[in-house]
Amino acid sequence: MKYLESLQAHLGEWSGLISTGLHVLIILALTWLALRLSRKLLARLRRHMQQDVDDRERIKRLDTLERVFRYVATVVITLVGTMLVLSEVGISIAPILATAGVLGIAIGFGAQSLVKDYFNGFFLLLENQVRVGDVVEVAGKSGLVEEMTLRYIRLRDYEGSVHYVPNGTITSVTNRSRGFAYAVIDIGVAYREDLDEVYGVMRAVGEALRADPEVGPRIVDDLEIAGVDKWADSAVVIRCRFKAMPLEQWGVRRAYLYRLKKAFDAAGIEIPYPHLTVYPGQDKDGSAPPLRLVQTADAA
Numbered sequence: 524m525k526y527l528e529s530l531q532a533h534l535g536e537w538s539g540l541i542s543t544g545l546h547v548l549i550i551l552a553l554t555w556l557a558l559r560l561s562r563k564l565l566a567r568l569r570r571h572m573q574q575d576v577d578d579r580e581r582i583k584r585l586d587t588l589e590r591v592f593r594y595v596a597t598v599v600i601t602l603v604g605t606m607l608v609l610s611e612v613g614i615s616i617a618p619i620l621a622t623a624g625v626l627g628i629a630i631g632f633g634a635q636s637l638v639k640d641y642f643n644g645f646f647l648l649l650e651n652q653v654r655v656g657d658v659v660e661v662a663g664k665s666g667l668v669e670e671m672t673l674r675y676i677r678l679r680d681y682e683g684s685v686h687y688v689p690n691g692t693i694t695s696v697t698n699r700s701r702g703f704a705y706a707v708i709d710i711g712v713a714y715r716e717d718l719d720e721v722y723g724v725m726r727a728v729g730e731a732l733r734a735d736p737e738v739g740p741r742i743v744d745d746l747e748i749a750g751v752d753k754w755a756d757s758a759v760v761i762r763c764r765f766k767a768m769p770l771e772q773w774g775v776r777r778a779y780l781y782r783l784k785k786a787f788d789a790a791g792i793e794i795p796y797p798h799l800t801v802y803p804g805q806d807k808d809g810s811a812p813p814l815r816l817v818q819t820a821d822a823a
Contacts, residue, residue, distance in 0.1 A: 546611045554604030561596040565589050587654040587671055594672055637674070639691035644673035652696045658770055660697040662688045700769040703743055706776040708765075710783065711758035713793035718759070722748060724790050725763060728782045738778045741771035758795040 569589045647653050653661070653676060657668045664686040666678035676693070678686040712721050729746030733739045744766040752762035767775045787794055 543611060543613075547608055550604060550607045550611060554600060557600045557604075558597060561600060562593055565593050565596070586656070588648065590655065590671065591648060591673060636689070636691050640674045640689045643690035643693055644671075644675075647671075647676075647690060647693070647696070648673075653698065657701070658699045660699070661695075662692045664688055665697075665699075699772075702769065704767050704769055704772040706765040706767050706772040706779070708763050708776055708779060709752060710761045710763065711755065711795060712761065712787075713757075713795045714759055716759070716792055718751070718761070720790070721761065721792060724786050724792065725761070725783065728779065728786045729763075729765070732775075732779055732782060735778075738775060741768050741775055743767060 566589065569585050648671075653659055653668055653671060655668050655671055659665065659668060659676075659678070661676060661678075664678055664680070666680035666684075666686060668676060669679050669685075670677040673690070675690060676688045678688060680686065710721075710725065712718075725748060726746060733742050733745065742765050747764050747766070749762040749764070752760045754760075765772070765775050765779065784794070
């Protein structure tokens, strides 16, 4: 009789353990399934919202929001699954939640910067200031935004260095790829050059650049010449700019400077460098020929 009672007790314990184990496995499986479904649903929702959308800015914003919501969903589902598992194995959640609340208040005072990171990250997303794929300057660092979370922004600069910038340190954002950009170019020519001729060459090169099948589609509008920007020590500096597509301003600037150098060489327009030319002091228009220094035999 006692043997049967002991056997029944052991069977009851084993059945309880097996039942608990099965429940834990089911919870873990459902947690895994919920994570997979959340990622698929967010990806499908993003694709649906991007359907028939030609606006690159909106596409980048939707991609960034999907990354952030996927991160938040992963954290929430994992926490819920963990609490259900603890409850199933007999660990009371209430004391843990109470302790976590007290610890959260204590940690909150010591982790104010972390809380600030999350708040700043939330408002950066809400106000659509930064998105993945933008070129920005934040907290003294600039580069391409490769990843953005509620806590930090990951940038990669031109040299390939990666910068992790906490959102709490961001007080201002300079976005160089929103809507359009300007390729601002300063051109230096010698004082003796005819500025009207220089303007003509610059406009001709700008028109040829817009007609180029490779560079032309990157340019939104014709060359805009602002005029003489300053009188430098050895050059008259002329400022101009192209309105370009986002992230294309640097390539447009390099292509224009390359073509302009060849055009200036062909037209005989001098691109000055620091040097000294001595003229006789007669004509104010600078038309006097430069002095020629002749080395004598005695000086030699």
